[in-house]
Amino acid sequence: MKSLKVVEIVLTVGLFTFTLSKSTIVSVVSFFALVILLVRLVRNSQILKGVSFILFLYLWQIISSHKLVPSYILPTPSKILGIIITQSNVILPNLFATLEVTFIGFFLSILFGIILALLMHITRPIEDLIYPIAVITQSTPTIAIAPLIILWLGFGMLPKIVVVIWATFFPITVNTLLGLRTVDTDMIDVLKAISAKKRDIFKYVIFPHTLSYIITGIEISSPYAILGTLTAEWMGTTVGMGLYIRRSFSSFRLDQVFAGTIIIILFSLLMWGSATILRQRFTRYLGGEK
Amino acid sequence: MQEVIVNGVKVYYEGFLAVNNVSFTLPKGSYLSIIGPSGCGKTSLLKAIAGLLPYEGYILRPEGPLGYMPQKGVLLPWYTLLKNLEIPLLIRGINEIEARKRVLDLLPKFGLKGFENHFPNALSGGMYQRAALLRTLLTDSELLLLDEPFGAVDALNRRKLWLYLENMRQKFNFSTIMVTHDVEEAVFLSDIIVIIHKYPGELKEIVQIDLPHPRTLQTISTDEFSSKVEYVLEKIIEENN
Structure with missing residues (x-):
């Protein structure tokens, strides 16, 4: 049993060395052999999920370093990392501008989404009037509406914020409304019977119930916030990651395009991850956990 | 002195008549059970008494907070x-x-x-x-309104809770209206049992339970207790045929 483990480890290291070979065929074939071996060795699905990203980057590195695809079309991951480091003085101001718009826009979108849901909850006619329009906004591609909004509102921060709200408010509204609609009336009855004020019913029942729905809406919307900003920046701005990527694209600096895109993906994931953690924190009581 | 008076009460639930012309009175400090088959409008009647559903007719209830416990x-x-x-x-x-x-x-x-x-x-x-x-x-609250309070409790714990409630009544002088479909539970705890018809809920009979307080586990094994249980059961079964 133990000797088998040793054999496997030696085999893994051996195959890894072969992937570094100058010969393209040896390198690619040993890479896939390595993948098969790893799948056999690593049975833990969580670890495998983590390994998958590293393997993907490594395959990318092999393909582009062997010039299977010209490097001006597909730069190596190591080169992209190099760009991120050497150009950080250019990237950082753009990134800050993008994040600023994203956070302000998303915050306002949450407020707007909740207020819209509250309005729709007040009476049915308001819902009937607002809902179809809200659905229309969601069927309009952001990429089509962004240039119009910029045309109307100029090149400042405002049009970008509007685009972010446009791209993200809907799931928040729908979930908030669902939360308001699914409050258990028995819970309210208990409080009504002891002549609780409306304020108390809201504080103890309606708000805590709806909160977990609002957070779920935020979680669903969160990856789209930064994409909204990016779309707006692509259409016209003076600073931001969208502009950085677009300029890099126009000058065929695909390494910079990749660098910018990867940074955006990372921040998008970060926002979604934080929202997910937030939701789990606020719904832990459902499992009865402390 | 009367704690609750229900006189000719009709309750509509979602547009349908759920309770039709029910009347009874509950003296201060007594325990009243509303019993009847599922869907006879017991819960609607209880909610009307709690002031949580609109109704026609007359209901007198104590001022101030009410202890309402939903199903x-x-x-x-x-x-x-x-x-x-x-x-x-x-x-x-x-x-x-x-x-x-x-x-x-x-x-x-x-x-x-x-x-x-x-x-x-x-x-x-x-x-x-x-x-x-x-x-x-x-x-x-002076008045507790309990909707099948022990429905989800196993038989052993249920009896413990009966005893506990009986005990509490000796200490605190509250009146209770309880909805149940467990006849033994109703007889053990109540001074008055209101039997309701199938649908829409109409008054079938009001039964006085005059077993002495405080009631204990021994009460359950007495002949008086069994005969009361049988009497109420008969009334309910009779109505189902």
């Missing part, structure tokens, strides 16, 4: 047991320190000591109902 107890899942029990006190303006002290004092009597920081979803079915009952008592 599934419904503790608030986002608060700990302790916070759940404090809420009726907090709403009435009692300060947090005093509310906490009162709740903590009562927890052992309900077998809930050590569970104050648990969330409701972590409690067993029996514990959950006991907690909901305790919350109802903590409203300090």
Whole structure:
């Protein structure tokens, strides 16, 4: 049993060395052999999920370093990392501008989404009037509406914020409304019977119930916030990651395009991850956990 | 003195007549059970008495807070047991320190000591109902309105809870209206049993239960108890045919 483990480890290291070979065929074939071996060795699905990203980057590195695809079309991951480091003085101001718009826009979108849901909850006619329009906004591609909004509102921060709200408010509204609609009336009855004020019913029942729905809406919307900003920046701005990527694209600096895109993906994931953690924190009581 | 008077009450639930022309009175400090088959409008009647559903006719109920316990107890899942029990006190303006002290004092009597920081979803079915009952008592209401309070509790714990409630009645002088479909439970706890027809709910008969208080487990094995249970059962079965 133990000797088998040793054999496997030696085999893994051996195959890894072969992937570094100058010969393209040896390198690619040993890479896939390595993948098969790893799948056999690593049975833990969580670890495998983590390994998958590293393997993907490594395959990318092999393909582009062997010039299977010209490097001006597909730069190596190591080169992209190099760009991120050497150009950080250019990237950082753009990134800050993008994040600023994203956070302000998303915050306002949450407020707007909740207020819209509250309005729709007040009476049915308001819902009937607002809902179809809200659905229309969601069927309009952001990429089509962004240039119009910029045309109307100029090149400042405002049009970008509007685009972010446009791209993200809907799931928040729908979930908030669902939360308001699914409050258990028995819970309210208990409080009504002891002549609780409306304020108390809201504080103890309606708000805590709806909160977990609002957070779920935020979680669903969160990856789209930064994409909204990016779309707006692509259409016209003076600073931001969208502009950085677009300029890099126009000058065929695909390494910079990749660098910018990867940074955006990372921040998008970060926002979604934080929202997910937030939701789990606020719904832990459902499992009865402390 | 009458605590509750229900006179010719009709209750509509979602547009349908659920309760038709029911009348009864509940003297102060007594325990009344409304019994009848499922779907006969018992819950609607209880909600009307609590002032939670509109009705036609006349209902006299005590002023001030009412201890209403819905069918599934419904503790608030986002608060700990302790916070759940404090809420009726907090709403009435009692300060947090005093509310906490009162709740903590009562927890052992309900077998809930050590569970104050648990969330409701972590409690067993029996514990959950006991907690909901305790919350109802903590409203300090003259009148408790209980909708199948022990429906989800196993037979063993159910009898314990009967005894507990009987005991509490000797200490605190509250009146109770309970909805149930368990005849033994109704006979054990009640002074008056109101039997309701199938649908829409109409008054079938009012039965006085004059077994002496305090009732104990021995009460259940007496002939008087069994004959009362049989009598009520007969009335309900008779109506189903």
